[in-house]
Amino acid sequence: WYQRRVREAWYQRRVRGERGLVDPTDKSRITLDPHLADLAKIRDVKARWNEVMQRCEQAFGQCYIISLPGRIPVTVKGKLPPIQFKVEKRTGNKLVTLISNFTIFGIGGKELAQKLQHLQSSSASVVQGVKGEEVLVQGDARKHATKLLLQEYKIPKTFVSS
Numbered sequence: 276w277y278q279r280r281v282r283e284a285w286y287q288r289r290v291r292g293e294r295g296l297v298d299p300t301d302k303s304r305i306t307l308d309p310h311l312a313d314l315a316k317i318r319d320v321k322a323r324w325n326e327v328m329q330r331c332e333q334a335f336g337q338c339y340i341i342s343l344p345g346r347i348p349v350t351v352k353g354k355l356p357p358i359q360f361k362v363e364k365r366t367g368n369k370l371v372t373l374i375s376n377f378t379i380f381g382i383g384g385k386e387l388a389q390k391l392q393h394l395q396s397s398s399a400s401v402v403q404g405v406k407g408e409e410v411l412v413q414g415d416a417r418k419h420a421t422k423l424l425l426q427e428y429k430i431p432k433t434f435v436s437s
Contacts, residue, residue, distance in 0.1 A: 343381040355379070357436040358424060360417045372416040373402075375409045380430055384408040390427070394419045 298304040304321050312318070315330040339355045342348040358380070361373040377387055384401035388410045392399040397413040412420070424430045 357434045362415055370415050372412045373409050378407055
């Protein structure tokens with residue numbers, strides 16, 4: 276719904292420029308119609324375009340677009356979750372590392388498990404977690420997984436929390 280209104284706002288900006296609705300003395304000011312004024316929560320008839328766009332962005336909140344090769348881009352509301360590592364103790368005082376949120380970045384669970392298996396020289400498997408696939412690796416694999424994600428998959432460090 277909001278995306279449609281933003282597209283309409285951009286269209287109206289272009290149309291207003293063609294129709295001469297931009298203020299002739301100050302090109303950065305435009306005349307607002309009721310829909311755009313309601314969306315931007317501005318009561319004045321004329322306002323600066325930058326202010327209108329900032330208020331519209333605040334009304335929308337954060338979102339991110341997942342664009343993977345061979346798939347249709349998907350827009351998701353909220354903040355992009357980082358890839359998370361969780362080290363847990365299992366029976367016999369053994370450590371396992373659970374890696375989650377990697378599917379958002381287009382990484383397959385089996386592929387990641389296999390590469391970590393070779394790097395770590397330990398067992399790794401894909402399990403179904405609460406929010407999707409998770410990779411379960413024997414031992415503390417945070418260093419190897421972080422290195423793999425940063426260097427081979429080129430994921431920015433801000434999205435890898437270890």
